[in-house]
Amino acid sequence: MSKETALFELLKVTDHNYFQIHYHIEKVMADKNIVLYYTIKRPNDQENPMLGVLLYSYELKLDQDSQLYAAIGIDSTNEALTDLAKQYQTFFKSKERTTKF
Numbered sequence: 001m002s003k004e005t006a007l008f009e010l011l012k013v014t015d016h017n018y019f020q021i022h023y024h025i026e027k028v029m030a031d032k033n034i035v036l037y038y039t040i041k042r043p044n045d046q047e048n049p050m051l052g053v054l055l056y057s058y059e060l061k062l063d064q065d066s067q068l069y070a071a072i073g074i075d076s077t078n079e080a081l082t083d084l085a086k087q088y089q090t091f092f093k094s095k096e097r098t099t100k101f
Contacts, residue, residue, distance in 0.1 A: 008033040015040055018049040025053055035060075068092055 009029060011021050013036050025034060036050070045051055061067075065086070066076055072092065074081045085092055 008035050010035045010037055013038045
């Protein structure tokens with residue numbers, strides 16, 4: 001479930017351990033730096049049992065799409081803009097174009 005380093009503890013979130021992870025964050029490891037690694041797609045906010053933790057935390061996204069959105073200043077929660085960026089992936093793959101943003 002977890003891997004510890006000197007800087008933080010890594011917790012792997014799956015479909016089956018939300019309650020356990022949430023308990024550990026709030027009660028057991030409240031004074032530690034924690035990184036949550038999702039092995040699943042993030043649930044929408046209405047169905048996300050970890051929403052409270054997400055709202056008071058910083059979300060680090062390392063996938064290519066999220067990196068692109070950050071580079072060109074698109075809010076990753078804005079589906080209209082992210083859909084548009086996905087539609088024109090070839091255009092946005094050019095570093096020359098993305099650095100102009």
